[in-house]
Amino acid sequence: MIPLALEFDWGVVLDNREEWIEGLENTLKVSAIAIAGSFVVGLILGAARAHRVPVISQLAAVYVEVIRNTPLLVQVFFIFFGLPQLDIRLEPFTAAWVSVLIWGGAFNTENFRAGFQAVPFRYREAGFALGFSRLATFFNVTLPIGGRIALPSSINTYVSVLKNTAILGPAIGFAELTNTAYNLESILFQPLEIYTVLALTYLAIVWLISIGIRLIESRLRLPEEAR
Amino acid sequence: MSLLAFEVPEWYRQALDYILTEGLPGTLIIAGESVAASAIVGVLLGTLMTIHFLPLRGLIRLYIEIWRGLPIIVTIFLIFFALPALDIRFSAFQAAAIGLSLWGSAQVAEATRGAVESIPREQHEASAALGFGWTGRHVYVIVPQALRRLLPPMVSLLVNVLQNSTLAALIGALELLESGKRQVERLAAPPPVGDGEIHALPIYGTLLLLFFLISFPLTRLAAYLERRLV
Numbered sequence: 001m002i003p004l005a006l007e008f009d010w011g012v013v014l015d016n017r018e019e020w021i022e023g024l025e026n027t028l029k030v031s032a033i034a035i036a037g038s039f040v041v042g043l044i045l046g047a048a049r050a051h052r053v054p055v056i057s058q059l060a061a062v063y064v065e066v067i068r069n070t071p072l073l074v075q076v077f078f079i080f081f082g083l084p085q086l087d088i089r090l091e092p093f094t095a096a097w098v099s100v101l102i103w104g105g106a107f108n109t110e111n112f113r114a115g116f117q118a119v120p121f122r123y124r125e126a127g128f129a130l131g132f133s134r135l136a137t138f139f140n141v142t143l144p145i146g147g148r149i150a151l152p153s154s155i156n157t158y159v160s161v162l163k164n165t166a167i168l169g170p171a172i173g174f175a176e177l178t179n180t181a182y183n184l185e186s187i188l189f190q191p192l193e194i195y196t197v198l199a200l201t202y203l204a205i206v207w208l209i210s211i212g213i214r215l216i217e218s219r220l221r222l223p224e225e226a227r
Numbered sequence: 228m229s230l231l232a233f234e235v236p237e238w239y240r241q242a243l244d245y246i247l248t249e250g251l252p253g254t255l256i257i258a259g260e261s262v263a264a265s266a267i268v269g270v271l272l273g274t275l276m277t278i279h280f281l282p283l284r285g286l287i288r289l290y291i292e293i294w295r296g297l298p299i300i301v302t303i304f305l306i307f308f309a310l311p312a313l314d315i316r317f318s319a320f321q322a323a324a325i326g327l328s329l330w331g332s333a334q335v336a337e338a339t340r341g342a343v344e345s346i347p348r349e350q351h352e353a354s355a356a357l358g359f360g361w362t363g364r365h366v367y368v369i370v371p372q373a374l375r376r377l378l379p380p381m382v383s384l385l386v387n388v389l390q391n392s393t394l395a396a397l398i399g400a401l402e403l404l405e406s407g408k409r410q411v412e413r414l415a416a417p418p419p420v421g422d423g424e425i426h427a428l429p430i431y432g433t434l435l436l437l438f439f440l441i442s443f444p445l446t447r448l449a450a451y452l453e454r455r456l457v
Contacts, residue, residue, distance in 0.1 A: 065443065065446075066435075066439065068442075068446065069386070069438065069439045069442035069443045069446055070390070070435045070438045070439050070442070071389075071390035071391065071393040071404070071438055072390070073393040073394060073396070073397075073404060074393055074403075074404055074407075074431060074434045074435055074438060075435070077404065077407075077408070077427075077431045077434075078428075078431040078432065078434075078435060081411070081427040081431065082427045082428040082430075082431040082432065083428070084425075084427070085425060085427060085428040086428065163297075163298040164298065166298035166300050166301055167298070167300050167394065167397065170300065170397045171397065178298070178300060178301060178304070181304075182304070185308060190312075191308045191309045191311070191312050192309045192312040192313065194309075195301070195304055195305045195308060195309035196305075196309065198301055198304070199297055199301055199302075199305055202296065202297055202298060202301055203292075203293065203296045203297060206296040206297075207292070207296060210296075
């Protein structure tokens with residue numbers, strides 16, 4: 001073996017691959033639930049904001065501003081440690097996906113609002129002229145066009161949701177990837193190897209998603225944007 | 228101490244006092260240092276990125292993709308827990324500030340590249356005609372114009388860094404969240420240390436309110452600058 005100033009002992013990671021895989025699964029599970037949820041929340045509240053649906057629109061605006069102007073970590077602490085005082089007790093897993101879902105939903109509401117508002121009014125007028133109801137116009141005109149305008153920014157939000165799950169483990173002891181690394185390190189005392197692998201795992205996931213996104217984006221791009 | 232007819236309990240006054248005198252300065256210092264470092268490193272890297280020299284571009288691109296791709300907490304853990312294995316040691320406070328700066332500088336670099344490239348070619352030609360070299364052209368003509376366009380994203384960055392500075396609490400650095408956490412733990416202890424009761428809800432609620440009061444005006448300012456300057 002070539003003598004190196006720095007010797008990595010990768011066995012530390014391979015010997016514990018079951019823990020790693022479980023952590024990865026938990027990260028992906030929480031992310032998937034939160035991403036799906038924030039898509040639905042963003043779609044509905046974004047539409048309500050863009051079309052100024054009374055009451056819902058104002059409440060959604062407050063929701064968005066509160067979530068965007070406070071740290072996610074404090075929200076997590078509030079939900080997991082604060083709410084039990086009101087007898088609302090959540091399991092770490094539930095608290096984990098609920099808090100990132102609420103966070104992602106707020107950002108997605110903004111993404112979809114901007115997307116729907118970018119649809120020119122004359123398109124919707126054309127829908128009304130064809131005898132479509134307001135709802136039918138939304139589903140057949142505003143959603144297909146505005147949804148695609150909102151796509152890039154909403155995908156950024158989904159990537160952020162996935163990355164933000166990393167704070168849940170250290171904060172509330174939910175066994176996702178980062179917490180798995182943290183716990184392994186506290187038994188094995190090999191921080192360099194463990195955290196390097198942790199970082200590489202996140203980079204692999206985030207970079208793979210980014211490449212995938214570019215492919216999807218080029219497929220779904222609006223015809224008039226294509227050059 | 229009374230506020231109108233509402234009596235503020237003694238434990239709350241003590242907790243708030245600690246949060247404002249011990250926690251708030253920590254948050255402001257971490258955020259201030261990180262934003263300053265991000266701005267300096269980010270503008271430099273972003274400007275260098277507009278040079279058509281592939282290896283340099285590639286290296287800066289890699290820097291951006293790594294620090295933007297990693298969750299900030301993972302970067303902070305790398306610095307705080309992994310680097311000591313190489314005999315590089317930082318305090319929790321420093322580790323958090325460095326982690327935030329790496330992330331922030333990647334954001335600023337990307338924004339700067341866009342801003343510098345958006346300056347019309349005529350500006351480059353005119354300043355070159357006046358005899359400026361690459362450095363002079365950028366220092367005196369191009370970057371100052373780009374900075375104007377960078378103002379809104381810089382204010383947004385400040386908001387993001389302020390909020391993400393709470394991650395420092397996960398490695399025990401004393402900032403707003405950590406100060407709140409310590410007060411919740413102290414108050415839960417039996418007297419004379421605390422009062423043996425859980426006060427998590429009002430204390431974390433207060434932290435949410437504090438962050439909102441700091442961030443909301445800044446978010447509005449960023450939106451206003453966006454409309455005014457672009």
